[in-house]
Amino acid sequence: MALIEARSLHLGYERREVVRDLSLTLPEGRITIIVGANGSGKSTLLRGLSRLLTPRSGRVLLDGTDIHALRGKDLARRLGLLPQSPIAPDGVTVRDLVARGRFPHQGLFQQWTAADEQAVAGALAATRTDELQDRLIEELSGGQRQRVWIALALAQQTDVLLLDEPTTFLDVTHQLEVLDVVRDLNRERGTTVGIVLHDLNLAARYADHLVAVRDGEIHSQGSPGEVITEQMVHEVFALSSRVLPDPVTGTPMVLPLGRDPQPAHQPDLDAPDLDAPEPEDAMTTTTDSHPAPDAEAAHAEPDAAPVRVPALEHSPQLAFDLTVAAVRPLGQNLMRVTLTSPELVHFGTGAHPLDLRIKLIVPGPRPSADHFAPIRPDGQLDPAGSADWYRRWLQIDPEDRGWLRTYTVRDLRGAGHPGNLGKHPELDVDMVLHLEPEQALGSGVAARWAQQVAPGDRIDVLGPNRHVVGPDYGGIEFRPGTARTLLLVGDETAAPAICSILEALPAQMTGRAVIEVADESDRQPVLTRSAVQLTWLVRGDAPHGELLDAEVRRLMCENAQAFREEGAQTTRPELEDVDIDSTILWETTVGEGAFYAWLAGEAGVIKGLRRHLVTELGIDRTQVSFMGYWRQGRPEM
Numbered sequence: 001m002a003l004i005e006a007r008s009l010h011l012g013y014e015r016r017e018v019v020r021d022l023s024l025t026l027p028e029g030r031i032t033i034i035v036g037a038n039g040s041g042k043s044t045l046l047r048g049l050s051r052l053l054t055p056r057s058g059r060v061l062l063d064g065t066d067i068h069a070l071r072g073k074d075l076a077r078r079l080g081l082l083p084q085s086p087i088a089p090d091g092v093t094v095r096d097l098v099a100r101g102r103f104p105h106q107g108l109f110q111q112w113t114a115a116d117e118q119a120v121a122g123a124l125a126a127t128r129t130d131e132l133q134d135r136l137i138e139e140l141s142g143g144q145r146q147r148v149w150i151a152l153a154l155a156q157q158t159d160v161l162l163l164d165e166p167t168t169f170l171d172v173t174h175q176l177e178v179l180d181v182v183r184d185l186n187r188e189r190g191t192t193v194g195i196v197l198h199d200l201n202l203a204a205r206y207a208d209h210l211v212a213v214r215d216g217e218i219h220s221q222g223s224p225g226e227v228i229t230e231q232m233v234h235e236v237f238a239l240s241s242r243v244l245p246d247p248v249t250g251t252p253m254v255l256p257l258g259r260d261p262q263p264a265h266q267p268d269l270d271a272p273d274l275d276a277p278e279p280e281d282a283m284t285t286t287t288d289s290h291p292a293p294d295a296e297a298a299h300a301e302p303d304a305a306p307v308r309v310p311a312l313e314h315s316p317q318l319a320f321d322l323t324v325a326a327v328r329p330l331g332q333n334l335m336r337v338t339l340t341s342p343e344l345v346h347f348g349t350g351a352h353p354l355d356l357r358i359k360l361i362v363p364g365p366r367p368s369a370d371h372f373a374p375i376r377p378d379g380q381l382d383p384a385g386s387a388d389w390y391r392r393w394l395q396i397d398p399e400d401r402g403w404l405r406t407y408t409v410r411d412l413r414g415a416g417h418p419g420n421l422g423k424h425p426e427l428d429v430d431m432v433l434h435l436e437p438e439q440a441l442g443s444g445v446a447a448r449w450a451q452q453v454a455p456g457d458r459i460d461v462l463g464p465n466r467h468v469v470g471p472d473y474g475g476i477e478f479r480p481g482t483a484r485t486l487l488l489v490g491d492e493t494a495a496p497a498i499c500s501i502l503e504a505l506p507a508q509m510t511g512r513a514v515i516e517v518a519d520e521s522d523r524q525p526v527l528t529r530s531a532v533q534l535t536w537l538v539r540g541d542a543p544h545g546e547l548l549d550a551e552v553r554r555l556m557c558e559n560a561q562a563f564r565e566e567g568a569q570t571t572r573p574e575l576e577d578v579d580i581d582s583t584i585l586w587e588t589t590v591g592e593g594a595f596y597a598w599l600a601g602e603a604g605v606i607k608g609l610r611r612h613l614v615t616e617l618g619i620d621r622t623q624v625s626f627m628g629y630w631r632q633g634r635p636e637m
């Protein structure tokens with residue numbers, strides 16, 4: 001057991017002080033949870049406690065010794081930190097990553113020992129990640145990945161463990177799972193735990209000691225019953241609420257009623273705390289990092305002139321200036337375009353891309369300026385002004401700005417991946433060549449670009465900023481939840497997404513995938529560990545979607561037992577019929593049952609199939625995600 005305490009701590013970034021004269025003791029062998037509104041200083045406090053941030057004044061003591069007086073390795077043997085959104089190097093297996101937790105215990109001459117082996121095996125077992133140990137990190141779900149990071153911290157066998165928002169981006173089952181693992185560790189080993197958490201009700205359930213932070217100072221601390229009151233929720237979160245006993249645990253449960261009309265202390269920006277590490281310090285839990293400009297600092301002075309912050313740290317979506325590395329025909333109607341740039345190191349969600357969508361900005365014939373410069377990685381961005389970039393972009397002449405088109409990331413490979421052509425990260429986009437001889441300007445621009453593109457050409461791509469978003473990023477729609485039986489259906493535009501999803505599925509998944517393509521040559525090889533069976537349909541001269549429609553109806557009829565849950569009832573009322581001519585069809589959900597359908601492609605075809613599943617067969621809407629990827633006769637805006 002160990003005691004960690006802050007004494008008169010002042011922490012900040014550049015000219016802005018974020019934590020003020022704060023003294024705090026994390027009780028030995030107990031779980032302390034720190035809560036507070038966005039921008040209150042809670043993550044900055046954790047950075048200070050873990051030596052990621054050097055105090056301006058004051059001290060952090062570990063069993064009475066100033067942590068800044070300890071050698072890096074000595075501190076790492078005693079204090080572990082799981083930062084927000086840690087990033088694993090590409091191509092690393094679960095076991096390799098967890099084994100890195102043993103680095104602080106290895107000397108120059110003493111390499112891997114039986115004790116290291118035991119610590120890694122114990123950490124894998126405690127987090128139930130032992131069965132994943134040979135899998136690559138990028139193949140795991142968000143919840144599995146978070147358990148692996150905790151396993152790494154466990155393997156480090158420290159007396160103190162600090163975790164910054166360990167449940168962000170996880171669904172509720174995985175949130176509980178992660179916190180249960182931490183609690184077991186605390187109870188079994190007596191580890192002193194400090195957690196920053198944004199969910200008050202989870203904090204109340206798991207904390208022995210709760211600390212509420214407001215404006216960089218401690219507002220109140222004590223047992224959850226002492227700290228969680230309607231007054232505290234009002235003063236710290238600017239929220240009206242009722243506090244009731246949790247019917248399961250008896251701990252206080254906050255029922256929010258609404259935001260207070262005049263929030264006294266709440267910064268207005270609902271941005272995540274920006275303590276995500278740079279990729280290179282992701283594995284390093286004890287070295288000082290560069291003091292990153294912090295949302296807490298950047299947004300705390302609402303009346304000052306617009307604050308410009310690096311786009312990399314703020315914008316969930318960035319513009320990437322990419323070079324075409326290769327162009328390869330995959331079939332008569334399908335072209336694989338491989339894009340690369342050192343900037344891609346900032347791209348992604350930290351997880352397998354699944355059906356991750358991006359926007360290509362197909363260049364116009366007369367470009368005059370770089371319209372995306374402010375949201376390139378590291379560009380300076382005024383968060384307030386950046387919100388309406390799309391409206392402003394649309395006002396520019398298309399021949400200058402180009403055209404926005406939506407595509408799927410078929411594959412994303414980090415730097416150094418053996419499949420790469422060069423030294424930088426790469427992404428593949430598979431583009432359908434639906435070429436009509438006479439098309440108006442602005443119509444079919446993406447298909448034409450794909451047909452003419454050559455290595456060395458450049459293109460802008462809008463995509464997720466991996467420092468800010470996680471696997472719950474809205475650009476991913478495949479969310480089967482608890483489902484184990486899948487139905488994946490699409491035409492050639494959805495083939496890249498279905499192939500990518502199949503490659504990520506774990507072995508226990510079963511069901512069917514059906515893809516309709518124009519020509520025999522457009523079929524693609526796909527590797528999947530899952531038991532989902534893939535059928536390719538070749539359209540030939542048949543109308544678009546006719547074969548797909550017939551095949552899905554046949555499958556649903558033959559496999560009614562597997563695809564429809566016994567006794568399942570529709571729990572949500574059916575949509576009013578959506579008019580395909582006025583609105584593109586799109587409703588995605590997180591699967592809630594044993595069965596989950598994901599349908600994408602031409603909107604009319606998909607609408608017909610979705611209606612068959614939901615209206616005719618009575619499958620719950622919450623189990624069917626459907627996306628009109630394009631509409632016959634309508635160019636994308």
Ligand SMILES: Cc1cc2nc3c(=O)[nH]c(=O)nc-3n(C[C@H](O)[C@H](O)[C@H](O)COP(=O)(O)OP(=O)(O)OC[C@H]3O[C@@H](n4cnc5c(N)ncnc54)[C@H](O)[C@@H]3O)c2cc1C
Nearest residue numbers: 407408432434443444445446447629631632633634635636
């Ligand atoms: C989330 C999402 C992911 C997508 N992923 C992919 C992907 O990975 N690969 C891919 O190729 N497409 C994908 N698409 C579809 C792609 O965005 C559209 O096909 C887009 O219209 C192509 O742009 P364009 O400039 O070539 O044609 P547009 O200018 O948009 O359309 C011109 C004309 O061509 C027709 N048309 C458009 N697309 C097709 C088509 N595929 N076949 C036949 N006629 C067509 C239109 O009806 C219109 O009449 C995706 C769409 C979405 C929404």
